[in-house]
Amino acid sequence: MTKKVNKIGVLTSGGDSPGMNAAIRAVVRTGIYHGLEVFGISHGYAGMLAGEIEPMESRSVANIIQRGGTILKTARCKEFMTPEGRKAAYANLQKHGIDGLVIIGGDGSFRGAQVFSNEFDIPCIGLPGTIDKDIAGTDFTIGFDTAVNTAVEAIDKIRDTADAHDRLFIIEVMGRDAGYIALHSGIATGAENILIPERKTNVEEIVRSLDEKSKRKKLVNMIIVAEGDDFGGANELSSYINKNLPELETRVCILGHIQRGGSPSCLDRVIASRMGYHAVECLIEGKHNVFVGILNNKMNYTPLNEAVKKKQKINEEWMNIVKILAS
Numbered sequence: 305m306t307k308k309v310n311k312i313g314v315l316t317s318g319g320d321s322p323g324m325n326a327a328i329r330a331v332v333r334t335g336i337y338h339g340l341e342v343f344g345i346s347h348g349y350a351g352m353l354a355g356e357i358e359p360m361e362s363r364s365v366a367n368i369i370q371r372g373g374t375i376l377k378t379a380r381c382k383e384f385m386t387p388e389g390r391k392a393a394y395a396n397l398q399k400h401g402i403d404g405l406v407i408i409g410g411d412g413s414f415r416g417a418q419v420f421s422n423e424f425d426i427p428c429i430g431l432p433g434t435i436d437k438d439i440a441g442t443d444f445t446i447g448f449d450t451a452v453n454t455a456v457e458a459i460d461k462i463r464d465t466a467d468a469h470d471r472l473f474i475i476e477v478m479g480r481d482a483g484y485i486a487l488h489s490g491i492a493t494g495a496e497n498i499l500i501p502e503r504k505t506n507v508e509e510i511v512r513s514l515d516e517k518s519k520r521k522k523l524v525n526m527i528i529v530a531e532g533d534d535f536g537g538a539n540e541l542s543s544y545i546n547k548n549l550p551e552l553e554t555r556v557c558i559l560g561h562i563q564r565g566g567s568p569s570c571l572d573r574v575i576a577s578r579m580g581y582h583a584v585e586c587l588i589e590g591k592h593n594v595f596v597g598i599l600n601n602k603m604n605y606t607p608l609n610e611a612v613k614k615k616q617k618i619n620e621e622w623m624n625i626v627k628i629l630a631s
């Protein structure tokens with residue numbers, strides 16, 4: 305028989321993403337609606353270890369749906385990787401009688417939740433909060449849409465100045481292990497080429513193509529590079545191109561952390577609200593150790609242990625679209 309859940313904790317962990325606040329709000333208010341006590345745990349697993357656990361009311365989450373970042377703060381926590389650390393974290397949950405957890409974070413945070421729930425028999429429900437979109441089992445992750453729109457807005461501005469000077473711009477976007485921000489923002493801004501960690505980069509081919517385009521006077525070019533590309537970031541690519549095509553005027557722009565911040569898009573607010581609502585429903589129904597995703601516009605529940613194994617795959621057709629549309 306499933307144990308009834310009475311007191312739940314919610315935390316944000318790992319890299320932050322816009323829309324985490326909307327998810328917190330949904331969890332808190334759905335929990336209260338169902339008569340549960342809801343606790344906010346600050347600074348992710350680090351706060352669980354340090355006992356940063358406070359009760360939350362409906363009003364605690366007023367006026368946050370439109371704000372980026374996370375009111376609960378986030379952190380990375382090495383101690384949680386150790387059995388002793390997790391034991392101390394569990395003891396703190398017990399002090400408050402917390403018998404269910406909602407973890408908003410990326411695949412690393414899900415890995416932590418999986419290990420923790422196996423050791424202490426506490427149901428954990430994950431919500432995919434990551435700008436990288438690199439979690440299989442969901443079409444959306446909270447924050448991706450906002451991040452990619454921020455990148456597109458910035459790249460559009462760069463295109464204006466690139467066009468004015470007939471320059472080649474190499475723009476680096478976030479994505480240490482995943483190329484989704486590069487792929488989507490590159491297609492949306494008409495980039496010449498997109499370099500992503502999931503594919504081997506052929507720099508000779510890039511130089512050949514730039515040379516050919518410059519010969520036929522196609523001078524405005526933008527290349528989008530994900531920070532984790534195997535050849536290196538935008539600076540490495542720029543040096544290589546400068547060496548091989550010294551006549552091209554090349555500039556580098558690294559977009560950096562602006563991609564993490566800002567007011568979440570409508571899409572991110574809506575998916576965060578739906579996922580947060582369903583996370584609490586999961587705990588009430590006795591679902592254990594799954595993350596809540598949305599696939600084909602339906603809620604989809606993936607066991608945490610599967611989520612941490614699989615990554616989304618880049619569709620090769622998308623790369624072909626980039627190539628054809630950039631000619």
Ligand code: ADP
Binds near residue numbers: 379381383386
């Ligand atoms: P993200 O959730 O954004 O992928 P991280 O990979 O940094 O971020 O993971 C966040 C935190 O999750 C880590 O700092 C750590 O506390 C916890 N965590 C990650 N992997 C494990 C693991 N194998 N065992 C226990 N805790 C883990």
